[in-house]
């Protein structure tokens with residue numbers, strides 16, 4: 489058994505496969521060469537069956553020995569401290585990485601998730617469209633001037649930002665060539681491909697168990 493255990497659901501419907509946020513933690517471990525196990529809790533009953541570990545009934549959460557951490561962003565920053573491949577240790581590089589990791593969560597995903605949810609509910613031209621446009625345009629401007637968000641190289645900030653931006657509806661929302669090539673570049677990394685394939689394989693295998 490490894491010190492690091494990533495927790496996810498034992499099954500999800502097909503739609504979110506490849507996008508469940510345990511992928512962020514798998515991806516980080518793959519990038520850093522950190523050994524990890526993946527364990528599951530039942531999807532059925534998720535609203536209440538693991539509130540003691542994740543107070544919103546969601547996944548992922550992470551064990552590192554006796555440490556328990558929920559929120560994918562917190563898990564990523566924790567892993568970042570374990571490997572320079574994910575987060576530089578010099579103060580300037582670390583600060584850049586932290587600010588862009590938080591920006592991915594709190595300035596982009598904070599808008600993109602509710603925008604996407606309203607769109608999924610049939611309200612494509614919803615009240616968040618202007619806000620979403622402005623945020624994505626600002627990111628496009630940044631990405632048109634640099635290859636990576638922080639420290640002139642791949643960091644956990646890119647992992648998070650690319651994961652937020654790779655959602656098909658977000659990518660299709662306007663023509664942003666720098667963003668598109670950034671997402672393609674980051675998700676072309678072998679660590680991402682392995683993390684995604686492993687997650688999909690876990691959920692695909694669980695189909696058979698559910699149908700008997």
Ligand SMILES: N[C@@H](CCC(=O)N[C@@H](CS)C(=O)NCC(=O)O)C(=O)O
Nearest residue numbers: 507508509545546547548559560561
């Ligand atoms: N802010 C949380 C969001 C976690 C989240 O949205 N998890 C989804 C799977 S990707 C989930 O558990 N959804 C089930 C639910 O909300 O009931 C994080 O980044 O860890």
